[in-house]
Amino acid sequence: MSKQILSQSSPSSIHEKIEQAHNLLETCGSLLIEDPHIHALLRKLRDCIENTNQSMVTLGVVAECKNCEEREGGSCCGSGIENKYEAVLLLINLLLGVSLENKKSSANSCYFLGKKGCTLTARHVLCVNYICQKLQKKLTREELIALQTCAGEELDTLFILHEAIKKYIRTHQT
Ligand code: SF4
Ligand code: SF4
Numbered sequence: 001m002s003k004q005i006l007s008q009s010s011p012s013s014i015h016e017k018i019e020q021a022h023n024l025l026e027t028c029g030s031l032l033i034e035d036p037h038i039h040a041l042l043r044k045l046r047d048c049i050e051n052t053n054q055s056m057v058t059l060g061v062v063a064e065c066k067n068c069e070e071r072e073g074g075s076c077c078g079s080g081i082e083n084k085y086e087a088v089l090l091l092i093n094l095l096l097g098v099s100l101e102n103k104k105s106s107a108n109s110c111y112f113l114g115k116k117g118c119t120l121t122a123r124h125v126l127c128v129n130y131i132c133q134k135l136q137k138k139l140t141r142e143e144l145i146a147l148q149t150c151a152g153e154e155l156d157t158l159f160i161l162h163e164a165i166k167k168y169i170r171t172h173q174t
Helices: 014-034 036-058 061-071 087-095 125-129 133-138 141-172
Strands: none
Touching: 014 036, 014 087, 014 141, 036 061, 036 087, 036 141, 061 133, 087 141, 125 141
16 A cells, blocks of 8 residues: 555545545555455444434434425535545445445535435434434434434444544555
Protein backbone atom coordinates (compact mmCIF):
# COMPACT_ATOMS: atom_id res chain seq x y z
CA MET A 1 0.00 0.00 0.00
CA SER A 2 1.79 3.10 -1.17
CA LYS A 3 -0.46 6.10 -0.65
CA GLN A 4 -0.44 7.96 2.65
CA ILE A 5 -4.18 8.39 2.30
CA LEU A 6 -5.24 8.70 5.93
CA SER A 7 -2.39 10.96 6.93
CA GLN A 8 -3.21 13.57 4.30
CA SER A 9 -5.06 16.68 5.45
CA SER A 10 -8.76 15.97 5.78
CA PRO A 11 -10.79 16.58 2.63
CA SER A 12 -13.54 19.15 3.09
CA SER A 13 -16.26 18.53 0.53
CA ILE A 14 -18.37 15.40 0.27
CA HIS A 15 -17.04 14.91 -3.26
CA GLU A 16 -13.44 14.89 -1.98
CA LYS A 17 -14.38 12.47 0.80
CA ILE A 18 -16.07 10.15 -1.69
CA GLU A 19 -12.99 10.29 -3.90
CA GLN A 20 -10.81 9.46 -0.90
CA ALA A 21 -13.09 6.51 -0.03
CA HIS A 22 -12.78 5.20 -3.59
CA ASN A 23 -8.98 5.56 -3.40
CA LEU A 24 -8.96 3.58 -0.16
CA LEU A 25 -11.13 0.91 -1.74
CA GLU A 26 -8.76 0.66 -4.68
CA THR A 27 -5.58 0.48 -2.59
CA CYS A 28 -6.72 -1.73 0.27
CA GLY A 29 -10.33 -2.89 -0.30
CA SER A 30 -9.50 -6.50 -1.14
CA LEU A 31 -6.97 -6.75 1.72
CA LEU A 32 -9.56 -5.44 4.16
CA ILE A 33 -12.18 -7.93 2.99
CA GLU A 34 -9.66 -10.79 3.30
CA ASP A 35 -8.72 -9.82 6.85
CA PRO A 36 -10.68 -12.30 9.07
CA HIS A 37 -11.39 -9.80 11.87
CA ILE A 38 -12.65 -7.08 9.51
CA HIS A 39 -14.56 -9.60 7.39
CA ALA A 40 -16.38 -10.88 10.51
CA LEU A 41 -17.16 -7.32 11.63
CA LEU A 42 -18.56 -6.41 8.21
CA ARG A 43 -20.86 -9.45 8.39
CA LYS A 44 -21.93 -8.58 11.93
CA LEU A 45 -22.59 -4.96 10.94
CA ARG A 46 -24.73 -6.06 8.01
CA ASP A 47 -26.79 -8.26 10.37
CA CYS A 48 -27.17 -5.44 12.92
CA ILE A 49 -28.27 -2.98 10.24
CA GLU A 50 -30.78 -5.49 8.90
CA ASN A 51 -32.09 -5.92 12.44
CA THR A 52 -32.48 -2.14 12.92
CA ASN A 53 -34.15 -1.77 9.53
CA GLN A 54 -36.56 -4.61 10.34
CA SER A 55 -37.47 -2.92 13.64
CA MET A 56 -38.08 0.35 11.81
CA VAL A 57 -40.46 -1.41 9.43
CA THR A 58 -42.24 -3.33 12.20
CA LEU A 59 -42.67 -0.25 14.41
CA GLY A 60 -44.01 1.88 11.56
CA VAL A 61 -41.01 4.24 11.39
CA VAL A 62 -40.39 3.57 7.71
CA ALA A 63 -44.06 4.28 6.91
CA GLU A 64 -43.94 7.58 8.85
CA CYS A 65 -40.78 8.69 7.05
CA LYS A 66 -42.31 7.74 3.70
CA ASN A 67 -45.35 9.82 4.59
CA CYS A 68 -43.10 12.84 5.34
CA GLU A 69 -41.30 12.41 2.04
CA GLU A 70 -44.40 11.94 -0.09
CA ARG A 71 -47.11 14.01 1.62
CA GLU A 72 -45.58 16.47 4.05
CA GLY A 73 -43.06 18.29 1.91
CA GLY A 74 -40.00 16.09 2.35
CA SER A 75 -38.13 14.13 4.99
CA CYS A 76 -35.81 15.58 7.64
CA CYS A 77 -32.72 14.40 5.70
CA GLY A 78 -31.67 17.94 4.85
CA SER A 79 -28.81 19.32 2.82
CA GLY A 80 -25.52 19.49 4.73
CA ILE A 81 -25.93 16.37 6.88
CA GLU A 82 -23.69 14.53 4.37
CA ASN A 83 -20.80 16.68 5.65
CA LYS A 84 -20.79 14.64 8.87
CA TYR A 85 -19.55 11.65 6.86
CA GLU A 86 -15.82 10.92 6.72
CA ALA A 87 -13.91 8.81 4.23
CA VAL A 88 -13.64 5.64 6.35
CA LEU A 89 -17.39 5.51 6.97
CA LEU A 90 -17.92 5.98 3.24
CA LEU A 91 -15.36 3.22 2.61
CA ILE A 92 -17.37 0.91 4.88
CA ASN A 93 -20.39 1.60 2.68
CA LEU A 94 -18.36 0.76 -0.42
CA LEU A 95 -17.21 -2.49 1.24
CA LEU A 96 -20.90 -3.27 1.86
CA GLY A 97 -21.61 -2.82 -1.85
CA VAL A 98 -23.14 0.66 -1.74
CA SER A 99 -22.73 2.99 -4.72
CA LEU A 100 -21.81 6.53 -3.66
CA GLU A 101 -22.81 8.14 -6.94
CA ASN A 102 -25.05 11.15 -6.52
CA LYS A 103 -28.73 10.20 -6.24
CA LYS A 104 -29.71 13.38 -4.40
CA SER A 105 -33.43 13.80 -4.82
CA SER A 106 -33.56 17.60 -4.39
CA ALA A 107 -31.32 20.62 -3.80
CA ASN A 108 -32.55 20.85 -0.19
CA SER A 109 -31.86 17.23 0.66
CA CYS A 110 -28.85 15.35 1.98
CA TYR A 111 -26.50 14.17 -0.77
CA PHE A 112 -27.32 10.54 0.15
CA LEU A 113 -31.11 10.84 0.07
CA GLY A 114 -32.44 9.01 -2.96
CA LYS A 115 -35.98 8.66 -4.24
CA LYS A 116 -36.62 5.71 -1.90
CA GLY A 117 -34.88 7.06 1.19
CA CYS A 118 -31.29 6.91 2.39
CA THR A 119 -28.99 5.26 -0.14
CA LEU A 120 -26.33 4.36 2.45
CA THR A 121 -26.18 1.10 4.38
CA ALA A 122 -23.85 2.16 7.21
CA ARG A 123 -25.12 5.50 8.50
CA HIS A 124 -23.61 8.12 10.81
CA VAL A 125 -24.50 8.00 14.51
CA LEU A 126 -26.59 11.18 14.06
CA CYS A 127 -28.74 9.49 11.43
CA VAL A 128 -29.09 6.17 13.28
CA ASN A 129 -29.95 7.76 16.63
CA TYR A 130 -32.32 10.45 15.37
CA ILE A 131 -35.90 10.06 16.54
CA CYS A 132 -38.05 13.07 15.67
CA GLN A 133 -40.82 14.51 17.85
CA LYS A 134 -43.49 12.84 15.74
CA LEU A 135 -41.94 9.40 16.26
CA GLN A 136 -41.35 10.06 19.95
CA LYS A 137 -45.09 10.70 20.31
CA LYS A 138 -46.13 7.78 18.12
CA LEU A 139 -43.98 5.06 19.69
CA THR A 140 -44.55 3.58 23.13
CA ARG A 141 -41.74 3.57 25.69
CA GLU A 142 -41.17 -0.14 25.05
CA GLU A 143 -41.02 0.41 21.29
CA LEU A 144 -38.53 3.26 21.70
CA ILE A 145 -36.33 1.06 23.90
CA ALA A 146 -36.53 -1.78 21.35
CA LEU A 147 -35.50 0.58 18.56
CA GLN A 148 -32.69 2.15 20.58
CA THR A 149 -31.38 -1.30 21.55
CA CYS A 150 -31.05 -2.34 17.88
CA ALA A 151 -29.52 1.02 16.98
CA GLY A 152 -27.06 0.73 19.88
CA GLU A 153 -25.86 -2.70 18.73
CA GLU A 154 -25.48 -1.37 15.18
CA LEU A 155 -23.47 1.65 16.33
CA ASP A 156 -21.25 -0.37 18.68
CA THR A 157 -20.36 -2.72 15.83
CA LEU A 158 -19.85 0.18 13.42
CA PHE A 159 -17.49 1.88 15.88
CA ILE A 160 -15.38 -1.26 16.38
CA LEU A 161 -15.21 -1.85 12.60
CA HIS A 162 -14.39 1.81 11.92
CA GLU A 163 -11.49 1.71 14.40
CA ALA A 164 -10.26 -1.66 13.08
CA ILE A 165 -10.16 -0.33 9.51
CA LYS A 166 -8.33 2.85 10.51
CA LYS A 167 -5.79 0.80 12.46
CA TYR A 168 -5.34 -1.63 9.55
CA ILE A 169 -4.76 1.19 7.06
CA ARG A 170 -2.29 2.98 9.33
CA THR A 171 -0.41 -0.25 10.03
CA HIS A 172 -0.13 -1.15 6.35
CA GLN A 173 0.67 2.29 4.94
CA THR A 174 4.22 2.57 3.64
S1 SF4 B 1 -37.58 10.96 11.19
FE1 SF4 B 1 -39.51 11.99 11.62
S2 SF4 B 1 -39.40 13.97 10.54
FE2 SF4 B 1 -37.80 12.65 9.72
S3 SF4 B 1 -38.73 11.72 7.90
FE3 SF4 B 1 -39.01 10.28 9.64
S4 SF4 B 1 -41.03 10.77 10.48
FE4 SF4 B 1 -40.40 12.50 9.18
S1 SF4 C 1 -30.25 9.06 6.89
FE1 SF4 C 1 -29.11 9.06 4.95
S2 SF4 C 1 -30.19 10.52 3.65
FE2 SF4 C 1 -30.83 10.92 5.78
S3 SF4 C 1 -29.46 12.50 6.53
FE3 SF4 C 1 -28.57 10.52 7.09
S4 SF4 C 1 -27.17 10.04 5.38
FE4 SF4 C 1 -28.52 11.64 4.68
